[in-house]
Amino acid sequence: MVIKIFMIKNKKLFKNKINFFEAGFSLVEIVIASAIITISLVCIVQLAGQSIVFSRQAVNVYTSASLLEEGAESVRTIRDSGWGNISAFLNSTNYYPVFATSTNSWSLTTTTSTVGNFTRIVTFSPVYRDTNYNISTTGTLATSVRFVTVTVSWKESVGMITKTLSFYLSDIFS
Numbered sequence: 001m002v003i004k005i006f007m008i009k010n011k012k013l014f015k016n017k018i019n020f021f022e023a024g025f026s027l028v029e030i031v032i033a034s035a036i037i038t039i040s041l042v043c044i045v046q047l048a049g050q051s052i053v054f055s056r057q058a059v060n061v062y063t064s065a066s067l068l069e070e071g072a073e074s075v076r077t078i079r080d081s082g083w084g085n086i087s088a089f090l091n092s093t094n095y096y097p098v099f100a101t102s103t104n105s106w107s108l109t110t111t112t113s114t115v116g117n118f119t120r121i122v123t124f125s126p127v128y129r130d131t132n133y134n135i136s137t138t139g140t141l142a143t144s145v146r147f148v149t150v151t152v153s154w155k156e157s158v159g160m161i162t163k164t165l166s167f168y169l170s171d172i173f174s
């Protein structure tokens with residue numbers, strides 16, 4: 001009872017008095033909370049930056065896969081218009097697929113061409129058959145078959161990325 005009366009009488013005195021240990025503890029709490037919030041925000045910003053990089057890489061990989069398939073289809077389209085068009089291409093020479101909108105047709109040129117930041121290259125190699133008519137590294141040259149390699153490359157932050165699609169192309173119309 002005596003204490004309550006003393007506190008009521010001296011309410012103004014206790015109201016303005018701050019305990020030294022309570023004030024220091026509040027300052028430490030603020031510093032720790034600020035550090036946790038700062039570290040969390042830095043981590044979130046880094047995560048957002050990495051997700052942008054990864055999504056850009058995913059888009060580039062998807063685009064390169066589409067360009068690989070389109071390159072293979074362009075060679076098949078040229079083959080479909082006549083095997084002489086395919087047999088005229090030199091082995092181990094870089095060719096670049098080009099679509100002519102005026103004629104709605106594909107052609108291969110030795111002049112470098114790009115699609116955005118992607119470079120697409122088509123190369124031809126000879127195919128040999130052994131005595132059992134199986135494909136081999138030596139033997140008789142198979143004039144009605146070519147080995148085709150389509151390569152798509154582009155520059156990423158980690159360096160040049162290259163994807164390749166290889167297939168055999170036959171003269172199916174003779």
